[in-house]
Amino acid sequence: MRILVLTNMYPPHHYGGYELSCYDTVERLRAHGHRVTVLTTTLRLPGVADRRDERTGGVRRDLAFYWDDHRLLSPSLPERLKIERANQLALENAISAERPEVVSVWNMGAMSFGLLTTIIEKQIPLVYMVCDDWLLYGPKLDAWSRLFTGRGTIARAVRRLTGVPTSVPELGRSGAFLFVSDVVRQAAAKTTPEAARNGSVVYSGIDRRFFPPLAGGRPRRAWRWRLLYAGRLDQRKGIHVALDALSFLPDEAILEIRGRGDSDYLSTLREQAARLGVEGRVRFSDHSARTDLHKAYMEADVVVFPVLWSEPFGLVPLEAMACGIPVVATGTGGSGEYLRDGANCLLSPPGDATALAKAVRRLASDVELRNRVVEGGLMTAEELDIDALAGTLEAWHRAAAERFQHGRPEERRSPTDRLDDLDRHQQR
Structure with a gap:
């Protein structure tokens, strides 16, 4: 498969665990023979160097970010438009070069949600790996699209004038949603009930x-x-x-x-x-x-x-x-x-x-x-090993790329099933 990964941070420039899970999963998908390209932001941590030959190795750090050094950014209106146009161009270049069969979305916090609008309009299948509550807070951190919240007429007019998406898409029906835990799935139900209802809990994992x-x-x-x-x-x-x-x-x-x-x-x-x-x-x-x-x-x-x-x-x-x-x-x-x-x-x-x-x-x-x-x-x-997570995600991305012609992959079993089985055995 040709997979495009869209996420806001990617190692070695990262802060938390979901970025490592993303990196580990990407490496395993590549090892399985898939062509995986990562499109992420220009965020770079002080004193941390990019990995050698990263660009030729399938990592594009081309997207502007509405966040810097633990601060949310609120640029001027002309600057926001400039950012959105640059991000749309970066996405178009990645899609043109890689021709992805499926897009894997990991975290959109403080990113341009118009990127998702473009992917949806191009009818490229989407798989969301939701590792935190960005479905709740993400749209509020998009300094461009939030300008047009509740202003449909203005949003449509600005899009006609600029050619840049101006609204957050209807996410719940836009793709397959996978959640790192049931806690995250339940939280998502507050803003995207359809995604939570039809999504699957796949659990995270470590290397x-x-x-x-x-x-x-x-x-x-x-x-x-x-x-x-x-x-x-x-x-x-x-x-x-x-x-x-x-x-x-x-x-x-x-x-x-x-x-x-x-x-x-x-x-x-x-x-x-x-x-x-x-x-x-x-x-x-x-x-x-x-x-x-x-x-x-x-x-x-x-x-x-x-x-x-x-x-x-x-x-x-x-x-x-x-x-x-x-x-x-x-x-x-x-x-x-x-x-x-x-x-x-x-x-x-x-x-x-x-x-x-x-x-x-x-x-x-x-x-x-x-x-x-x-x-x-x-x-x-x-x-809860990363190999199990990567295998599950591989199955979901393949199913999405095939438009789920053969149905949905099997649900992952609870990570405590073995402990429960052992406990029942010991009580006999």
Whole structure:
């Protein structure tokens, strides 16, 4: 197949997990013999270089973005028109060069929704891989099309004059919708009920090649009270709760906070650590490559995932599980669809530092419990592997390219089915 991927960020210039899932999926589709071209924005992170031969390797960083350095942009009207025309030209060039049989849309946050209008009008099949709530917030961040919201007559007149799409298309009927979790699917129902009703939950996955356990599984070393948080620095992630929990743990307990993001929140965390008197037990480090992250996981006794909000999915617990490291998490949002208390992790209520510390103490004192959640975690990580996701997406893109002449692909089974089967077997 000839596939055009449309997304707002693409590694190595990225912030979160969905971009890595997109990259991993693209690489596997290419390995399966498909011609995949990525059309993304000009976003480039400071100090991060493009991959060598990226352009000839099928990545086009040609689209302007209504976002820069964590700020939404609201350019002047002439500048917005200039951006839209440039983006339409970039899309036309990509379509002309690649002649895609199907377009794979990953994230349209702060992008030009007129790109979707053009693709729909060209009658190229669309498959949406929805990894967060951009179906809700995306149209509001499009600085061009939002000018014409509720102004149909003006929108049509401006399009006739400029030749540039001026409205957000009717997305619900525009293609096949795949959701990273049921949480995301339910959220989408607020603005695109038809997409949510007819869509499929396919779950995300990790590349376990980057996160192998030691031979024989989790090393049976003595507990050393090494806690790890890995991920974006964002108040919604609840890192401050983990800091509070650290103050309830023995003096030898150390928390490593590994990530980048909100600099103001980082300053707040440092101040909090000093106020709690645990600054000597907290280590901050920048988020690093997956190979380095694997080393950090393997040096931890437990990975904490104290998120407070309904996060779309959450890859960090899976990465830790794949490494054979026990996890303490809140189970909010999409991660709650694969986390099972006592089976592959320990759960604690969001925002409850005392409960988080208690869960860590339980793992420290109960070797049998640790072994059980590690084994369950390894099983879960096997289920939620990027190869499974790529295979599912390949089937959906092929079906869309064939206009679903042979029906829809099979639904993916729940990631906890194996755990449930094991539990039923053990109860017999």
